[in-house]
Amino acid sequence: MPLELKTVATPHVPVRYLEGGSGAPLVFLHGAGGALANDAFLNRLAEKYHVYAPLLPGYGDSEECHELRDMLDFTLHGWDVVEALGLTDPILVGHSMGGMIAAEMAAVAPHDVTRLALICPAGLWLDAHPIPDIFATLPYEMPKLLFHDVEAGTRLLTAGLSFGDPKFLQTYLVTNARQLGMAGKILFPIPERGLATRLYRIKAKTVLIWGDSDKLIPPAYAHGFKKGIAGAELVSIPEAGHMVTLEKTEQVVQAIGRVA
Amino acid sequence: MKFTWFNLMPWPYLPDDFREKNRSVWVDIDQRLFDPVKSHEVYNTYLDLLEYAADVGFDAVGCNEHHQNGYGIMPSPNIIAAALARRTKDTALVVLGNSIALYNPPVRVAEEFAMLDCISGGRLVAGFPVGTSMDTNFCYGQIPALTREKYEEAHDLIIKAWTTRDPFAFNGRYTKLRHVNIWPRPIQQPHPPIHIPGGGSVETYDFCIDNTYSYSYLSFSGYIRGKALLDGYWRRVEERGVPDRSPYRAGFAQTICVADTDAEAERLYKEHIDYFYNRCLHVHGGFADAPGYRTIKTIQTGALSQYAPPTGYSKLTWKDLIEQGHVVAGSPETVRQRLEELAKSLHVGNLFCLLHVGNMPKEKCMYSTKLFAEKVMPKLRNVFPEYADDDRFWCHPIKQVKPGNLPSEKAALESVGAAR
Numbered sequence: 001m002p003l004e005l006k007t008v009a010t011p012h013v014p015v016r017y018l019e020g021g022s023g024a025p026l027v028f029l030h031g032a033g034g035a036l037a038n039d040a041f042l043n044r045l046a047e048k049y050h051v052y053a054p055l056l057p058g059y060g061d062s063e064e065c066h067e068l069r070d071m072l073d074f075t076l077h078g079w080d081v082v083e084a085l086g087l088t089d090p091i092l093v094g095h096s097m098g099g100m101i102a103a104e105m106a107a108v109a110p111h112d113v114t115r116l117a118l119i120c121p122a123g124l125w126l127d128a129h130p131i132p133d134i135f136a137t138l139p140y141e142m143p144k145l146l147f148h149d150v151e152a153g154t155r156l157l158t159a160g161l162s163f164g165d166p167k168f169l170q171t172y173l174v175t176n177a178r179q180l181g182m183a184g185k186i187l188f189p190i191p192e193r194g195l196a197t198r199l200y201r202i203k204a205k206t207v208l209i210w211g212d213s214d215k216l217i218p219p220a221y222a223h224g225f226k227k228g229i230a231g232a233e234l235v236s237i238p239e240a241g242h243m244v245t246l247e248k249t250e251q252v253v254q255a256i257g258r259v260a
Numbered sequence: 261m262k263f264t265w266f267n268l269m270p271w272p273y274l275p276d277d278f279r280e281k282n283r284s285v286w287v288d289i290d291q292r293l294f295d296p297v298k299s300h301e302v303y304n305t306y307l308d309l310l311e312y313a314a315d316v317g318f319d320a321v322g323c324n325e326h327h328q329n330g331y332g333i334m335p336s337p338n339i340i341a342a343a344l345a346r347r348t349k350d351t352a353l354v355v356l357g358n359s360i361a362l363y364n365p366p367v368r369v370a371e372e373f374a375m376l377d378c379i380s381g382g383r384l385v386a387g388f389p390v391g392t393s394m395d396t397n398f399c400y401g402q403i404p405a406l407t408r409e410k411y412e413e414a415h416d417l418i419i420k421a422w423t424t425r426d427p428f429a430f431n432g433r434y435t436k437l438r439h440v441n442i443w444p445r446p447i448q449q450p451h452p453p454i455h456i457p458g459g460g461s462v463e464t465y466d467f468c469i470d471n472t473y474s475y476s477y478l479s480f481s482g483y484i485r486g487k488a489l490l491d492g493y494w495r496r497v498e499e500r501g502v503p504d505r506s507p508y509r510a511g512f513a514q515t516i517c518v519a520d521t522d523a524e525a526e527r528l529y530k531e532h533i534d535y536f537y538n539r540c541l542h543v544h545g546g547f548a549d550a551p552g553y554r555t556i557k558t559i560q561t562g563a564l565s566q567y568a569p570p571t572g573y574s575k576l577t578w579k580d581l582i583e584q585g586h587v588v589a590g591s592p593e594t595v596r597q598r599l600e601e602l603a604k605s606l607h608v609g610n611l612f613c614l615l616h617v618g619n620m621p622k623e624k625c626m627y628s629t630k631l632f633a634e635k636v637m638p639k640l641r642n643v644f645p646e647y648a649d650d651d652r653f654w655c656h657p658i659k660q661v662k663p664g665n666l667p668s669e670k671a672a673l674e675s676v677g678a679a680r
Contacts, residue, residue: 136546181552
């Protein structure tokens with residue numbers, strides 16, 4: 001059964017979130033691409049956990065929130081959502097940009113998170129391994145950054161879409177402007193907002209999950225996180241790219257199980 | 261009509277295979293293609309041409325700001341304007357303009373524009389672009405979704421700095437200053453006239469309307485395509501109940517080439533037009549609009565990037581470019597007719613004449629400029645007679661001092677008793 005899309009009130013805006021499954025409560029924070037109710041990974045997670053996947057303001061059909069401007073705003077918004085959902089110490093999981101937010105949440109409130117899973121999180125910067133500029137990347141160039149199996153990834157991303165159709169193009173541009181516009185507040189022009197200096201505060205039992213052939217946030221970044229978070233365990237997954245959640249769903253769910 | 265001779269300052273030595281070998285003329289252009297030694301002559305030639313345009317009677321000379329860009333090697337228009345302030349007289353200096361979201365603190369712009377207004381004796385027309393996504397976001401790293409908010413705050417600070425006589429504190433979100441007290445301040449009161457270059461954002465229409473600023477559309481796609489956008493502006497003027505429809509509320513940039521005959525124009529300018537459209541406008545699509553830079557409202561009105569023409573410029577012939585109005589070229593009479601059509605159909609009083617194009621050599625540019633000044637401009641001066649007295653959007657110079665008015669060295673030394 002797919003997850004249900006619901007709404008919860010927070011101090012700034014009503015927040016849309018996907019909910020489903022049963023078990024220990026798990027909050028999943030999505031990446032810059034957003035989250036959908038039919039996401040295979042979220043649905044698989046829901047077989048083991050009670051999953052809550054809030055959409056950032058501006059994502060999907062959710063309301064935009066101009067009050068959220070910087071990393072601290074995003075981080076506190078994350079905690080506002082957890083509180084609004086009535087949760088205490090949920091398993092916190094974040095992918096990519098969501099991993100960056102989850103790590104910040106765990107760093108600002110170290111006693112409120114005991115289990116943390118970061119799936120190829122953003123948030124650090126290494127000059128020797130520059131992260132590609134997704135804001136200047138054309139849609140057809142995305143699959144090779146996101147997937148190990150580029151052909152399969154392309155099919156997944158472009159199913160039934162045509163940029164030649166002006167109407168579709170406009171819808172696409174609006175969605176992109178809302179979603180990546182919002183993401184840009186913490187990812188543009190370089191996805192680094194000082195997280196490295198705060199990682200030491202994280203007390204949660206942490207697992208880092210990385211696709212071995214991640215071209216967007218190369219596995220070199222795993223070592224920065226591992227070094228910064230005491231006792232963090234790294235699970236690297238072969239033959240998987242940045243969208244490791246879709247390419248190796250089962251292995252990611254199992255890896256989350258190492259802390260949850 | 262007010263005529264501004266506007267120069268982009270393109271780099272004229274982009275190789276023939278530029279398109280094939282380079283992703284973009286802007287942002288990540290190969291820096292090795294810039295030759296600093298050659299640029300000495302390039303910059304000085306462009307300054308000479310701007311001065312020449314002032315000499316032959318243009319109302320203004322104009323420049324603008326671009327970064328990391330092969331068709332505009334003018335990261336600081338204020339430096340160009342300063343050079344022009346000294347070598348021109350009675351000609352407005354249209355600096356279109358300073359991208360105010362990029363400066364920290366933005367009072368720097370208030371100060372530099374004040375200096376330009378003082379040096380030029382009140383000849384400054386100031387411009388404040390939000391800036392293209394290429395310059396503002398990709399080159400200067402401003403966060404797309406926050407750019408406009410930062411821009412508006414910078415604008416408020418600059419106007420307040422220009423118009424407040426006592427030191428004040430400015431507690432902005434992006435700029436916090438305990439003591440704002442610019443020295444010098446501009447000659448023109450309450451401040452120099454302001455032109456805002458825009459690309460079709462509804463918010464920019466309103467901004468110009470609310471502040472009585474002139475809205476300028478600086479496109480390269482010409483007046484036929486520009487019509488939809490200017491129509492949108494004038495509709496907005498009407499919707500907002502603005503008391504008059506002065507054409508000086510709007511400006512438009514148009515590429516123009518004049519020769520003795522239409523055929524001569526094609527023969528002389530075709531290669532330079534081709535250079536401009538096929539090398540200078542070769543911009544990577546991913547740089548055109550960083551997501552979040554344009555508001556949802558603007559995207560929904562259908563204003564998409566000018567850098568993505570449906571067919572692509574590379575496929576357009578000289579004939580296409582002329583017929584579709586991208587370029588206005590031909591004999592003085594042909595050009596006059598088309599520009600009259602432009603002025604009336606777009607209802608614009610400020611024309612930014614792009615008479616230097618791509619890799620055009622100086623001789624051709626002077627020829628085209630002179631023909632325009634002598635045979636076209638006088639006949640178009642009075643297209644809007646009913647607004648002839650509207651000077652709200654133009655500068656108000658004071659009596660000019662002549663640069664270089666030192667006494668002879670001998671006289672100077674004698675007068676202080678130094679010479680025996």
